[in-house]
Amino acid sequence: PDMVMAWASPSCAEVMGWPPAELVGHTTADFLHPDDLPVRESTLARLRVHGDGDGRGRFRQPDGTFRWVSARLRSLPDGQGFVLSVRPIEAEVEALAQAEAALVELQASQDHLRATVDSMLDPHLVFEVVRDDHGVVVDLVYRDANASACAYLRIAHVDLIGASMVENFGDRSDGGNQTLAWCLDAMSAGAPVVLDDVPMVSAVDGADRWFDIRAVPIDRDKVTFTWRDVTARHDENEALRTWESRFRLAAEHATHAVVVAEEGRVSWVSPALTDSLGWPREEWIGRQLTDLV
Numbered sequence: 001p002d003m004v005m006a007w008a009s010p011s012c013a014e015v016m017g018w019p020p021a022e023l024v025g026h027t028t029a030d031f032l033h034p035d036d037l038p039v040r041e042s043t044l045a046r047l048r049v050h051g052d053g054d055g056r057g058r059f060r061q062p063d064g065t066f067r068w069v070s071a072r073l074r075s076l077p078d079g080q081g082f083v084l085s086v087r088p089i090e091a092e093v094e095a096l097a098q099a100e101a102a103l104v105e106l107q108a109s110q111d112h113l114r115a116t117v118d119s120m121l122d123p124h125l126v127f128e129v130v131r132d133d134h135g136v137v138v139d140l141v142y143r144d145a146n147a148s149a150c151a152y153l154r155i156a157h158v159d160l161i162g163a164s165m166v167e168n169f170g171d172r173s174d175g176g177n178q179t180l181a182w183c184l185d186a187m188s189a190g191a192p193v194v195l196d197d198v199p200m201v202s203a204v205d206g207a208d209r210w211f212d213i214r215a216v217p218i219d220r221d222k223v224t225f226t227w228r229d230v231t232a233r234h235d236e237n238e239a240l241r242t243w244e245s246r247f248r249l250a251a252e253h254a255t256h257a258v259v260v261a262e263e264g265r266v267s268w269v270s271p272a273l274t275d276s277l278g279w280p281r282e283e284w285i286g287r288q289l290t291d292l293v
Contacts, residue, residue, distance in 0.1 A: 003028065003029075005084070017062060018031075018062060033060070043071070043073060056093075057071070059086075068088065068093040070088075070092075123151075123153075126145070126224050127165065129141075129184075129223075137180075139166045139180070140166070142160045142165065143222065145161065165179065166180065186223050195213040197234055210234040213226075256276060257272045258273075259284070261289050265287065266285055
């Protein structure tokens with residue numbers, strides 16, 4: 001069929017924007033937006049094969065604007081024509097546009113969150129618990145990992161997600177079992193687990209190292225886990241404590257008075273203070289140097 005409209009009902013004026021007489025003798029292609037003509041052709045192809053077809057498009061109005069409509073075509077029993085039913089769908093299209101815009105915004109938000117997590121210097125993981133038939137947690141599965149975590153663990157993101165923590169690291173050191181225990185503590189307490197200067201054998205290289213650990217529950221089955229390798233800080237603090245111990249040992253046995261002040265306030269004095277100046281040591285501790293000179 002050539003799809004020329006031979007008759008139009010009076011309601012077309014309201015639905016399609018044109019008086020019926022101005023539709024008769026034209027095809028729908030005369031009114032459709034050029035970008036919607038492929039939809040018309042696919043609808044007509046279905047009509048020829050199946051006897052009916054559905055589509056939607058923008059129908060030109062007398063003032064040159066376009067109105068979204070949904071159309072249903074149905075062949076006449078004698079095969080010599082068709083019936084075209086049209087209804088306006090601006091509200092549906094607007095709702096769909098809003099939903100698509102919301103989806104785009106959500107994707108942008110997720111991309112921003114992903115970039116933020118991946119920019120973190122500390123490794124960050126999201127675990128989901130694995131329970132046995134009795135409901136007991138026996139393992140953790142990696143559900144997310146930032147770039148720092150993947151680099152530290154030396155595993156690609158695609159290989160890490162969905163993998164078992166116990167199978168990957170539980171047999172290399174006690175780190176896997178400790179991680180499982182910390183995550184369970186966080187979820188059972190419903191509160192973060194915060195640990196500093198924790199000695200552990202590295203699950204990656206087997207070396208003795210020190211870590212700051214954070215496990216924060218998300219819900220009943222998920223927990224975030226972050227760590228920071230603070231071995232350098234630990235070694236520096238140990239070196240400082242060793243130096244302070246040696247200094248105190250030398251000062252304790254010095255024959256002249258030794259005074260240590262922090263921000264102008266006395267924090268320690270050697271025993272020789274009493275012999276040299278006659279002051280009890282405790283009367284100097286906590287006082288400003290300017291009060292004593």
